[in-house]
Amino acid sequence: MQLYDHPDNPVPAGAVCQQVTTPDGIRLRTARWMPDRSPLKGTVTLLQGRAEFIEKYFETVADLRARGFAVVTFDWRGQGGSERLLSNPARGHVDDFADFVTDLDTVMDKVSLASMPGPHHVLAHSTGGAVLLLAAGRLRTRIERAVLSAPLLGLGKVGLPQGLICPLSAALSAVGFGTAFVPGGKARLDIPFEGNPLTCDEFRFRRNAAVLSAHPELEVGGPTIDWLAAACRAMKRFFEPDFGPSLQLPVLLVASTGDQVVSPRASERFARQTRSCRYVEIAGARHELLMEDDFHRDQFLAAFDAFVSDGEPAGAWSL
Numbered sequence: 001m002q003l004y005d006h007p008d009n010p011v012p013a014g015a016v017c018q019q020v021t022t023p024d025g026i027r028l029r030t031a032r033w034m035p036d037r038s039p040l041k042g043t044v045t046l047l048q049g050r051a052e053f054i055e056k057y058f059e060t061v062a063d064l065r066a067r068g069f070a071v072v073t074f075d076w077r078g079q080g081g082s083e084r085l086l087s088n089p090a091r092g093h094v095d096d097f098a099d100f101v102t103d104l105d106t107v108m109d110k111v112s113l114a115s116m117p118g119p120h121h122v123l124a125h126s127t128g129g130a131v132l133l134l135a136a137g138r139l140r141t142r143i144e145r146a147v148l149s150a151p152l153l154g155l156g157k158v159g160l161p162q163g164l165i166c167p168l169s170a171a172l173s174a175v176g177f178g179t180a181f182v183p184g185g186k187a188r189l190d191i192p193f194e195g196n197p198l199t200c201d202e203f204r205f206r207r208n209a210a211v212l213s214a215h216p217e218l219e220v221g222g223p224t225i226d227w228l229a230a231a232c233r234a235m236k237r238f239f240e241p242d243f244g245p246s247l248q249l250p251v252l253l254v255a256s257t258g259d260q261v262v263s264p265r266a267s268e269r270f271a272r273q274t275r276s277c278r279y280v281e282i283a284g285a286r287h288e289l290l291m292e293d294d295f296h297r298d299q300f301l302a303a304f305d306a307f308v309s310d311g312e313p314a315g316a317w318s319l
Helices: 054-066 097-115 129-137 162-177 201-216 225-238 262-272 294-308
Strands: 016-021 025-035 044-045 068-075 120-125 145-149 251-256 277-282
Touching: 016 097, 016 251, 025 054, 025 097, 044 054, 044 097, 044 129, 054 068, 054 201, 054 251, 054 277, 068 097, 097 129, 097 225, 120 129, 129 225, 129 251, 145 294, 162 225, 251 262, 251 294
Parallel strands: 044 068, 044 120, 120 145, 145 251, 251 277
Antiparallel strands: 016 025, 025 068
8 A cells, every 4th residue: 555646646745654554454544644844733633535545635634744643544444545345346335334443443552542642632534523423422532623614414406305315225235236336336436627616716626636637446426325325324323312412523524514414414413413513614615624715624623723723621511
């Protein structure tokens, strides 16, 4: 396992790329960096969204290191440079989001906590935010704070309403179609920049596409029906009566008003029922806040900076 350089996206200096194996035998690609300035502020473990890969976050790694943080990141099972789960590696698959929690536990235990300085924080995007929330109970004593970028708490404008998509995906999974692409899914996510739902920033959009063009082995296409059914079960869990009140980990949810991939209203609703959460909404941004133009991206980073340096106890927070 290695990291891939590109002229527009060089590997940040000092990278250590390491393979770790989960308890159920899945090989994960991880990378870590020490900060490039002092004083040392601790470590941020960076959790990607669905279909993403370590190289996509090199710019964010550099931003965090410049702030004095060490950084750990990795590819979830089934995507990027980690082990794929199906004979068709283009299908974005998982049986249950509990498997992603296993990935996170493994990287925290074998890399972040084993090799990197505290205090520990998490920065998570989209699917990564959902996994962080599912793992929050066991992480409460291991990390200080978590910042979630456009977390997957509800589906955005994806065609059918979530109330139909979720039972349909469960039914299709139950009758043996779980490893098929969701209807309309395909092996490549080769969407044009014009009208894309991810970012307003053309340079960052094309930079990420160029990395995949040079290294297509990192790419994963649409999700499988099992992946979607697993996501639906996770989203349902977040709004069960006991989930929000039981969350003790300090969390900042940052949503985008222009997000069509996940629902900003679901994030707002979750934050309002969860005492340990703060909520920030960035007007006009699309789904990938860390890939957005500087105007929107800088707002996200400012919210991150303020939250991780905030010493208020959870009980003193307000929305």
